[in-house]
Amino acid sequence: MPTMKRALFVLAVLSLTTLSGCAALQKMLAGAFKKPTVSFKTARLADASLSDATVNLVYEVNNPNGFGLDLASVDYAFFVEGKQVVAGKPKKGLNLKANGKSELVFPANVKFADIVPVVETFLNKDRAGFKAQGTLGIKTPLGVLEFPLSKEGTFEVPKIPQVSFQAPRIKNISVSGATVEFPLEIKNRNSFPLPVAGITGALKVAGADVGTLSTGSLGLLDGSGSKQVTLPLTINFARAASAAMALRSGGNAQVRLDGQLTSESQSVPLSLSQLVNFVK
DSSP, rough: OOOOHHHHHHHHHHHHHHHHHHHHHHHHHHHHHHEEEEEEEEHHHHEESSSEEEEEEEEEEEEEEOOOOEEEEEEEEETTTTTEEEOOOTTTTTTEEETEEEEEEEEEEEEEHHHSSHHHHHHSSSSSEEEEEEEEEETTTTEEEEEEEEEEEEOOOOOEEEEEOOOOOEOOSSEEEEEEEEEEEEEHHHHHHHOEEEEEEEEETEEEEEEEEEEOOEEEEOTOOOEEEEEEEEEEEOOHHHHHHHHHHHHEEEEEEEEEEEETTTTEEEEEEEEEEEEE
16 A cells, blocks of 8 residues: 555544544543533522612522533523513623532612602512523533523512601700701611612701701611611791790600602602600
8 A cells, every 4th residue: 555545544544533432432421411400599689779779680500510511601581570671691601510509690780760650659569570581501511401591589679768756855945046956767677788878858847947957978778777867957936936836845846857868869758747755
């Protein structure tokens, strides 16, 4: 056999052997391969305010094989109250660990103004409905396997903080007026932290307009926590005769605050009326 023909023959034999070996290896891997499972784990809120929130849907991939797998593709859509919102997804190529479970987080930013025309209506709900759907592609020795993503459920809607007056304290009372300290208690009714940019409003004492209260930024309220601020206000008796009578005599008087509470970019109306005890 000429030298050239012999070389071509050897190459052909080697190629067939290699292909045969690869096929055998693939067949062996396929036989030993165990199909992973994908299951829904939880839905949780993050970075919530009265204007928007991030809803994280967490799925879990259980890989029972002794080698890692890669995420090949993600096709995903997220709906809140029937309206599609912007949703993120894990990056392709993400490694799914061997002999264990890996979490896949799908974050969706929900802007409440895009869901309902009146945000306060939405914030008065306890929970909102969501729907997630799509497919997940995982690269395996058998090729890319696709898993359906489908889940319907609800998530907690951020609640407007509860605001209340504590007993006001009368300071520096005179014939013409008085300085009164008004303590406000702000309770976070949510299990998660909530930013409060501030509370402002017009104040009435015994039906008389006495001025405006403003807290300034309250920062982040701890989940299920509360914060108290004391706001001083100088009241001119000449312009608030009924308030003057109530403050001079001490005891109980009706106090009303009409204004707004702001969290991030969203302001909601605040109307607070209480019978409080003025102390000296």
